[in-house]
Amino acid sequence: MAKKARKVTIVGSGLVGTACAYSMINQSICDEIMMIDRTYDRAVAHALDLSHCMDFTQARTKVSAGRLEDCRDMDVVVLTAGANPKPGQTRLDLLEEAEKITRDIVSRIVAGGFDGVFVVAANPVDIVTYIVREVSGFPRNRVIGTGTSIDSARLKTLLSEVFSIDPRSVNGYAMGEHGESQFVAWSHVTIGGKPLLHILEQHQERFRHVNLDEIAQKTKDAGWEIFTRKGNTQFGIGNALAYIVRSILNDEHKIIAVSAVLEGEYGQAGVCAGVPAIIGDGGIEEVLELNLTWEEQGKFTRSCEILKTAIANLRT
Ligand SMILES: NC(=O)c1ccc[n+]([C@@H]2O[C@H](COP(=O)([O-])OP(=O)(O)OC[C@H]3O[C@@H](n4cnc5c(N)ncnc54)[C@H](O)[C@@H]3O)[C@@H](O)[C@H]2O)c1
Numbered sequence: 179m180a181k182k183a184r185k186v187t188i189v190g191s192g193l194v195g196t197a198c199a200y201s202m203i204n205q206s207i208c209d210e211i212m213m214i215d216r217t218y219d220r221a222v223a224h225a226l227d228l229s230h231c232m233d234f235t236q237a238r239t240k241v242s243a244g245r246l247e248d249c250r251d252m253d254v255v256v257l258t259a260g261a262n263p264k265p266g267q268t269r270l271d272l273l274e275e276a277e278k279i280t281r282d283i284v285s286r287i288v289a290g291g292f293d294g295v296f297v298v299a300a301n302p303v304d305i306v307t308y309i310v311r312e313v314s315g316f317p318r319n320r321v322i323g324t325g326t327s328i329d330s331a332r333l334k335t336l337l338s339e340v341f342s343i344d345p346r347s348v349n350g351y352a353m354g355e356h357g358e359s360q361f362v363a364w365s366h367v368t369i370g371g372k373p374l375l376h377i378l379e380q381h382q383e384r385f386r387h388v389n390l391d392e393i394a395q396k397t398k399d400a401g402w403e404i405f406t407r408k409g410n411t412q413f414g415i416g417n418a419l420a421y422i423v424r425s426i427l428n429d430e431h432k433i434i435a436v437s438a439v440l441e442g443e444y445g446q447a448g449v450c451a452g453v454p455a456i457i458g459d460g461g462i463e464e465v466l467e468l469n470l471t472w473e474e475q476g477k478f479t480r481s482c483e484i485l486k487t488a489i490a491n492l493r494t
Pocket of ligand 1: 189193194258260262263282298299300301302324328412
């Protein structure tokens, strides 16, 4: 019986793109990966290197190098082409260059006949995701940014250390911008299904040392902590990308905090921001609207306003 091959393109064969490819190969997430880079030799070299993993993996993933115009048959295109902030810059400072790169890449991919799902990691990811939607003209469900998926993972890791619990037994989200204005929706953080705020109230003495503001700040700063030491982050985001792609290709309906184009959810439209969403073979199947507290909703609105201002500045 002929089985349809699951195919993924990764644009940007740098640290994030190759971490994503490596993660997908080791988890047997797809059948074929095409690596693309503006330096073609780099894509070819990584494709060769990655293809030599195969003797040691559970299933074969064919890896090749290709060009933007070759994405017609792909199920997913992952966008990691871009730059990292220089010392003293924020992710938003990358915007001008990112817009140029993204417009060129996306228009060429779409002109080549690609009709699958875009998954975006390039920074500033919320705005790049918005630009991808705009340039591609795709319905909003087929354009997904990694958003606050990585921040949510960092939050769970921090909480797992504080509470001596497996991070996968913690549920909760960082929301809003993947950047300075993100926040933790504490009202929806649970450990083993029990609301964290109830746990703290019930065991005041035992968890007296737990400082939620500090944990939220550490969540936000985690990327910078890595960045100031080695100048990039790659493995966490590589796995986040692979996790999103897996949920699409296997139609898993995982709930992941991704950057989604908002169409009225949380009172927002005309912007992409980190929200929990159900990810399946159609891309974003549904954006979850949590009942945020008044204060959390205020933080979400503020974060979206910052992103909207950045988008508006691009147009002037
Ligand atoms: N969303 C997140 O959480 C997150 C985390 C880490 C990094 N990032 C972002 O991911 C992007 C990549 O980071 P990295 O560390 O892999 O950088 P990198 O410099 O290692 O790799 C980027 C690659 O993109 C390629 N490239 C640039 N312009 C291109 C174009 N027009 N067409 C094809 N290829 C092109 C470069 O040649 C390079 O190989 C950056 O924008 C970075 O800020 C996002």
